[in-house]
Amino acid sequence: MSIEELSIDPGLAAPPRKSPLRRLLKDPQALITSALLLVIIVLGLLTPWIAPHEPNEAQLNAINAVPGTPGYPLGADQNGRDIASRLLHSINTSIIAGLIGASVALIIGVTFGLIGGYFGRRLRSATEWVFSLIMTFPGLLLLIILMPVTKGDYRATMLIFGVLLSPGIYRIVRNLVIGVKNELYVDAARVSGLSNLRILSRHVLFVVRGPIIIAAAFLAGSAISLQSGLAFLGVGSNLVPSFGAMIADGFTNLYVDPTQFIWPSVLLGTLTASLVLLGNSLRDAFEGAKLKPSKLATPHVQAQRRDAGEARSDELLSVEGLVIAYPAPSGQLNEVVKGVTLSLRAGETLGLVGESGSGKTQTAFSILGVLPPEAVVVRGTIHLEGRNLLGLKERELRELRGREIAYIPQEPMSNLDPSYTVGAQLVEGIRASARMSGTDAKARVLALLERVGIQNPQRTFDSYPHQISGGMAQRVLIAGAVASRPKLLIADEPTTALDVTVQAEILDLIRDLQAELNMAVLLVTHNFGVVADICDRIAVMQNGQVVESGTALELFHEPKHPYTQMLLGSILDEHTVRTDPPAPVAAVVGERN
Amino acid sequence: MITYALRRLGAGILLALLVTLITFFLLSGSLESVARERLGSAATPESIKGLMTRLGFDRPAIVQYLDWLGSVLRGDFGTSLFTSQPVAPAVAARLGVTLSLVVTALIITVIISIALGVWAASRGGVADKISQGLSLVGYIVPGLLIAIVLVAVLAVNLKLLPATGFTPFAQNPAKWAASITIPVIVLVIGGVANMAAQVRGSMIDELRKDYVRTLRTRGIPTRSIVLRHALRNAASPALTVLSLEFIQMLGGALIIENVFALPGYGQYAFNASLQGDIPIIMGITLFSVMLVVTVNLLTDVVNGWLNPKARIN
Numbered sequence: 001m002s003i004e005e006l007s008i009d010p011g012l013a014a015p016p017r018k019s020p021l022r023r024l025l026k027d028p029q030a031l032i033t034s035a036l037l038l039v040i041i042v043l044g045l046l047t048p049w050i051a052p053h054e055p056n057e058a059q060l061n062a063i064n065a066v067p068g069t070p071g072y073p074l075g076a077d078q079n080g081r082d083i084a085s086r087l088l089h090s091i092n093t094s095i096i097a098g099l100i101g102a103s104v105a106l107i108i109g110v111t112f113g114l115i116g117g118y119f120g121r122r123l124r125s126a127t128e129w130v131f132s133l134i135m136t137f138p139g140l141l142l143l144i145i146l147m148p149v150t151k152g153d154y155r156a157t158m159l160i161f162g163v164l165l166s167p168g169i170y171r172i173v174r175n176l177v178i179g180v181k182n183e184l185y186v187d188a189a190r191v192s193g194l195s196n197l198r199i200l201s202r203h204v205l206f207v208v209r210g211p212i213i214i215a216a217a218f219l220a221g222s223a224i225s226l227q228s229g230l231a232f233l234g235v236g237s238n239l240v241p242s243f244g245a246m247i248a249d250g251f252t253n254l255y256v257d258p259t260q261f262i263w264p265s266v267l268l269g270t271l272t273a274s275l276v277l278l279g280n281s282l283r284d285a286f287e288g289a290k291l292k293p294s295k296l297a298t299p300h301v302q303a304q305r306r307d308a309g310e311a312r313s314d315e316l317l318s319v320e321g322l323v324i325a326y327p328a329p330s331g332q333l334n335e336v337v338k339g340v341t342l343s344l345r346a347g348e349t350l351g352l353v354g355e356s357g358s359g360k361t362q363t364a365f366s367i368l369g370v371l372p373p374e375a376v377v378v379r380g381t382i383h384l385e386g387r388n389l390l391g392l393k394e395r396e397l398r399e400l401r402g403r404e405i406a407y408i409p410q411e412p413m414s415n416l417d418p419s420y421t422v423g424a425q426l427v428e429g430i431r432a433s434a435r436m437s438g439t440d441a442k443a444r445v446l447a448l449l450e451r452v453g454i455q456n457p458q459r460t461f462d463s464y465p466h467q468i469s470g471g472m473a474q475r476v477l478i479a480g481a482v483a484s485r486p487k488l489l490i491a492d493e494p495t496t497a498l499d500v501t502v503q504a505e506i507l508d509l510i511r512d513l514q515a516e517l518n519m520a521v522l523l524v525t526h527n528f529g530v531v532a533d534i535c536d537r538i539a540v541m542q543n544g545q546v547v548e549s550g551t552a553l554e555l556f557h558e559p560k561h562p563y564t565q566m567l568l569g570s571i572l573d574e575h576t577v578r579t580d581p582p583a584p585v586a587a588v589v590g591e592r593n
Numbered sequence: 594m595i596t597y598a599l600r601r602l603g604a605g606i607l608l609a610l611l612v613t614l615i616t617f618f619l620l621s622g623s624l625e626s627v628a629r630e631r632l633g634s635a636a637t638p639e640s641i642k643g644l645m646t647r648l649g650f651d652r653p654a655i656v657q658y659l660d661w662l663g664s665v666l667r668g669d670f671g672t673s674l675f676t677s678q679p680v681a682p683a684v685a686a687r688l689g690v691t692l693s694l695v696v697t698a699l700i701i702t703v704i705i706s707i708a709l710g711v712w713a714a715s716r717g718g719v720a721d722k723i724s725q726g727l728s729l730v731g732y733i734v735p736g737l738l739i740a741i742v743l744v745a746v747l748a749v750n751l752k753l754l755p756a757t758g759f760t761p762f763a764q765n766p767a768k769w770a771a772s773i774t775i776p777v778i779v780l781v782i783g784g785v786a787n788m789a790a791q792v793r794g795s796m797i798d799e800l801r802k803d804y805v806r807t808l809r810t811r812g813i814p815t816r817s818i819v820l821r822h823a824l825r826n827a828a829s830p831a832l833t834v835l836s837l838e839f840i841q842m843l844g845g846a847l848i849i850e851n852v853f854a855l856p857g858y859g860q861y862a863f864n865a866s867l868q869g870d871i872p873i874i875m876g877i878t879l880f881s882v883m884l885v886v887t888v889n890l891l892t893d894v895v896n897g898w899l900n901p902k903a904r905i906n
Contacts, residue, residue, distance in 0.1 A: 133608055135837070140844030141881055144859075145616060145874050147866045148623035225735045229848045232737055233863065244737070251741055254749075265738050273733035280729075293797045294717040296805070296815050370806045373717075394815060402812035414803040419825045419901060429811035464901040480811060 020210065020285040030281035033274040040271055044091035053082035055089040055241035064256055077246075077260055078253050087263055089241040093231075094224045094271060097158045101223025102216050104162020109169025110212060114200050116170065117177025124174070131167040139164035140226070144235060152236040154227055161226055165219055172211050180207045210286035217279035221272045228268055243268040294373035299324075299366065301377045301391045315383075316520050317344040317367065317488055322380035324362050324371065333376060337362050338544035340380075342522075346487065349514065349521040351531035351552070353567065354541035360524045363541075364490050366390075367522070368407055369397040384488065402433030406486035408510075410493040412473035416465035423461030426480050433484040448479040452509060471502035478509060485517050492524045507533055528567055532556065540564045601893055605886030612882045613875060614658060620871055621654040627869035631674055648674070661875060670879075671872035673865075680876035684858065688880055690759060691850065691857035693769075695842045698777045702784035703835065707824070709785065710792025710831075714800060715819045724789060731786025736845060740779045740852045747775060757854035776849045780842050787841075791834045795827035802826075829900050836892040840885055 024030045043050075052071055058080045062069070065076040074083040116127040142164065143150075143157050150156035180186060180203070189199050230236060231244025238245060243264040250261030324337035337359040344350050352360045365371045367382055369389065382389045384404060389397065409415040417425055426445040427438065436444070442461075449457035452475040460468060460476065468476070474494065481489060491510060495503040511534050514521050525531060531538055532552065539549035540563065548561040559565045628644045629636045645651050649660070664671060670680040713724035748756035754775055760768035799805065800823050808818050847859035854860075858877060865873035 133611065137612060137840070137882070137885065140847050141859075141862060141877070142616075144847065144862050144866050145878060146619055148626065148869045149619045225737075228735065229737050233848060233851050235863075247737065247741070254745065261741070265741070269734060269738055272735055276729075276733045292717060293714040293721050293793065293800070295715065296800065296809065296818065365806075368810050370809050372801075398809075398812050398814065400812075401810050405810075407807065407810035409803060409807055411803060415807040417804045417808065417822050417826065419822070419899065425808075428813060428817070429808070432814065432817075433812040466902050477807070480807075484812075 020282075024281065024285040027281050027285065029277055030285070033278040033281065036270060036274045037278065040091055040267070040274075041095060043088060044095055047085075047088040047092060051082075051085040051088045053085040055081065055086045056239055057081060057085075064253070064260075066257070067259055074263060075257065075259060077249050078256070079249075083246075083260060083263060086241045086246055087267060090243045090246060090264065091267070091271075093154065093240055093242045094227065094268070097154060097227035098220035098224045098275075100155055100158040101162045101165060101226070102219035104159055105165035105169050105219050106212060106216060108163060108166040110173050110208070112166075113170045113173025113208070114177055114204060117174040118181060118196065118200060118204065127170070127174075131170045134164060135167040137164070140229075143226075143230065144233075147235060154231070154236045154240060154242070157230060157236065158223055158227060161223060165222065169212075169215055169219075172215065173208050176208045176211060177204055180204055210282075214279055214282045214286060217275050217282060221275035221279065224268070224275070225272050297373070297394045298369040298392060298397055299371040299373075299375045299377050299390075302379070314345060315343045316346045316348075316385060317342070317522070318381075318383045319343070319363065319367070320381045320383075322363065322366060322382065323378040324359070324366055325376050325378050326374055327376070333378065335378065336544055337366070340541070340544070340546055342539055342546065342549075344488070344520045344522060346520055347514070347518045348537065349523060349535045351535035351538040352522060352524045352541060353526065353528060353531055353538060355526055355567075358541040359544040360541045361492055364407075364492050364522060364524050367488075367490060368401065368405060369394070370407075398432075402429060402484045402486065404486055405488045405490065406481040406484070408474075408478055408481045408489065408491040408494045411497050412470050412477055413465065413497075415477055416473060418465050420464075421461065422463050422465065422468065422476050426461075426476070426483065429480050430483045444483070445479070448483055449476070452476070452479045452513075453505070454479075471498055471506070474498060474502075474506055475509070478506070478513070482513055482517060482519070486519060488522065489514070489519045490522045490524070493526070494523070495530060496525070496527070503530075510534070528570075540567065597897070598890065598894065601890055602886075605883075605890060608886060609879060609882040610662075613662075613879055616878045617658045617661070617875065618654055620869075620874065621657070623869055624650040624871075627674065627871060630869055661872075665879065670876045673873050674870050675868055680872050683861070684873070684876045684880050687856065687858040687861040688884070690761075690855060691843070691846050691859065692884075693762060694773050694776055694849070694855065694857065695780070695839065695846055697773065698780035698784060698842055699835075699839055701777065701781050702788055702838070705781065705785050706788035706792050706831075709789040710794075710796055711819065711824060713789075713793045714796030715815075715823075721793075724793060728786045728790045731782045736779050736783045737848060737852070739782055740775070740849060743775045743778060744852065759853075759855045773855075776846075776853050776855065779849055780845055783845060784838055784842060788831070788834065788838060791831050792827065795830045796823055799823040799827045825899060829896055832892055832896055832899070836888050839888050843881070843884070 052073070059076070060080055062072055062076040062080040062082070064078055065072045065080070067073065067075040069075060072082050072084070074087070076082055077086070112127050112131070116124045139161065143160060146160060150160065186199060186203050189203055194202070228242060228244030228247070231240070231242040232248045233244075234248070236242075246264035247261060247268070250258075250264060253260050319340060319342040322337055322340045323335055325333035325335045328334045340359065340363050342350065342352070342363070352363065354360045362371065362375070366375075366377060367384075367389065369392065371377075377390055380390070384400065389400070416422065420428075423442065423445055426448070427441045430436065430441045430444055431438070446457045446461060449460055454460050454472060454475055460472065465473060474497075478494075489510075494510065495506050498506060507530060510521065510523075513519070521534075523531065523535060535552050537549065537551050538555045539546045540555070540561065541547065542563045548555065548559070548564045555564060556568065559568050624645065625641065628641045628648070628650060632640055632644060642651075649657060652660075661671070668681075670684070672679050673683075709724045709727065713721040744756050747753050754771050756775075759772050762769040796819075800819070802823075805818055805823060808822060809815075846857060847862070849855070850857040850859040851863070858880075862874070862877045864870075865877065
């Protein structure tokens with residue numbers, strides 16, 4: 001891949017990502033929650049000096065003292081204990097609970113996650129089994145059942161709770177380690193003779209640090225919540241001041257003085273909410289924003305001019321000055337298709353040739369109206385039989401899909417729904433684009449399956465996608481595409497994912513079907529060999545633009561553009577035929593938005 | 594499928610054996626204090642020793658465990674050390690109350706979570722913001738606080754619902770519904786926070802898959818793509834989370850039952866555990882594990898139905 005092509009990949013063209021810490025410092029949610037946590041922790045640490053009373057010091061004359069009573073700034077509870085002092089001491093109980101719970105879970109989860117992920121299979125299945133055992137047990141019940149063992153000491157309880165929380169961490173770490181284990185740099189470290197321990201602590205631990213920091217915040221939050229829940233129930237010593245115990249006391253006294261209930265609730269709520277929200281901010285900072293959902297809709301069209309680029313009447317499809325862009329993280333639009341013009345007459349085959357990242361698949365998707373949701377059509381028109389497709393709603397375009405335009409994908413397996421039989425999917429497609437009964441549709445599908453060269457149509461009809469081969473799946477997809485006799489078939493690298501022997505058969509099939517149904521075919525490919533076989537005309541794309549187009553004969557005999565010459569040069573030498581598949585769409589358009 | 598289910602059942606029985614064994618060994622350290630508790634203030638070292646011999650507590654823990662296991666296999670779960678009440682019917686009755694609470698909450702959680710998650714994932718924009726915001730609130734506010742506030746507002750101030758107590762379904766369905774409404778709301782809020790986010794996440798993943806695009810190019814309506822195709826494929830990962838959610842609700846019910854004075858297994862376990870009533874503790878442990886095993890088995894069966902690959906294997 002040349003440097004120019006690399007530069008059009010929005011993911012790579014984007015400015016380098018800032019460090020997690022710097023992003024965190026710019027996130028108001030992270031700053032506010034950290035500040036709140038810091039204040040609470042400092043108050044907790046200063047408790048021995050600032051608390052006016054001992055937490056369990058009961059004064060008869062202070063029973064239910066109202067807030068503001070001298071020496072009792074927030075009043076006293078039904079036992080005459082100072083609420084402010086008890087709140088301060090409860091902070092420490094919560095923090096110790098959070099620390100014990102989170103660190104036990106992290107130590108166990110990370111250690112075994114590293115072991116389970118890095119070392120062999122047998123060890124992994126053993127750890128796996130133990131952790132799934134821990135996971136399937138109702139933890140809170142166990143903590144209560146084991147009261148005779150823990151003697152109600154909340155620290156012992158948190159120790160056990162930490163063990164109960166560890167499976168979640170184990171899974172995260174194990175998955176990350178399995179992912180990173182086969183990375184080249186870990187291989188390199190292994191080859192250069194580093195010990196397993198060195199590799200684990202140096203390379204692998206580095207990768208899991210982000211998720212661990214994130215998890216720590218959530219773990220501490222759940223440990224604190226649980227500790228207060230148990231204290232509320234009365235599990236444990238009533239001499240340990242804790243938010244849960246204070247809430248329980250305040251609850252019984254709700255109508256005497258609601259503030260007795262409100263203070264511990266507010267503090268507990270603030271503490272757990274801050275930890276969860278901080279965890280969310282940490283996740284955004286370390287892992288980047290998660291995928292946003294988006295409606296299944298036709299692409300957003302910018303600056304649409306209805307009158308622009310009237311199509312010539314003899315053309316089935318005409319694409320004029322098409323510009324497609326994706327927003328970069330900075331908000332700027334990155335153009336991946338830069339003014340493409342194409343035309344296709346009825347029954348004709350046009351080869352759209354170029355390397356991965358040249359924008360050919362994006363062009364094809366824009367005709368079908370199925371660009372990824374982030375895509376923006378900046379300029380241009382796409383006319384099908386004189387009708388501009390850009391700006392049509394999903395519902396309007398749906399009328400044309402299947403009936404007028406159809407599509408054959410690149411990767412046969414991932415393009416079938418794994419949960420439905422092949423037959424059910426094809427029948428649904430036919431009935432969506434043509435009114436017919438279920439029985440008629442089934443008969444038609446069986447006939448189609450036979451037509452696309454499947455030996456036993458009924459068996460394939462009843463099969464699930466994972467039960468058929470890649471070549472067969474591609475035949476099924478072709479059957480699905482031509483089912484409603486479309487006028488235009490868009491085939492996106494239809495043979496790339498297949499074995500060489502199957503490739504020729506699939507091309508033959510497409511050619512035969514084209515003649516039979518008098519379809520126009522837009523064949524998107526990086527392989528000039530495929531084009532030579534089947535295309536009437538060729539358009540060569542590079543870097544988002546059509547650099548050369550003409551009849552197949554012209555291009556093969558007199559390639560003018562150096563890029564065309566290069567592509568042709570590579571096909572002539574048998575040994576350098578490109579066979580590696582192009583990057584998937586996600587890699588081309590960037591996974592994040 | 595049947596051999597698969599049988600294998601899972603075998604693994605479940607093994608799990609039950611292990612958990613009860615571990616619980617018993619952990620508890621065996623406190624046998625002496627249990628005996629002292631039962632004798633009360635009259636306890637002397639001699640009387641404690643006598644009682645321990647009479648109850649068989651002086652035997653090795655493994656012998657006691659096998660003895661317990663043998664009785665269980667014969668259908669005898671023992672009697673309470675303190676009230677001499679038989680364990681099995683008592684635990685079953687308590688568990689019935691808890692299950693009526695948890696299962697109701699789980700069903701409502703599933704319905705709301707699917708609606709919210711699908712809505713957020715297939716619409717994006719405002720729908721997504723609302724659903725994410727609701728999830729977050731459920732996450733950050735401890736269930737205990739929600740429970741107390743709901744009691745204070747709905748039961749005590751507005752007097753719409755009873756604050757505490759339980760009416761069995763068989764006795765009066767309307768009163769039963771009223772008595773579990775607030776507890777169910779509390780469990781549902783926590784459950785939806787978790788499940789809706791899960792459904793949303795797996796729906797977003799599915800809607801970005803290749804087959805969704807191909808279905809679109811065939812002219813299949815968006816509604817069918819979202820509900821028939823994407824949701825069905827997204828259900829499998831969500832189902833696993835659902836089974837964990839069930840276990841979590843079973844734990845959450847412990848606290849909720851206490852707040853609302855519901856006669857469920859939580860309170861029962863709590864009292865038994867305070868006294869160290871070992872036959873009851875063991876009975877509750879075994880029933881809970883079997884419940885978890887059953888739920889996991891059900892999850893696997895439903896997963897097999899949803900996912901053809903799992904079905905064939």
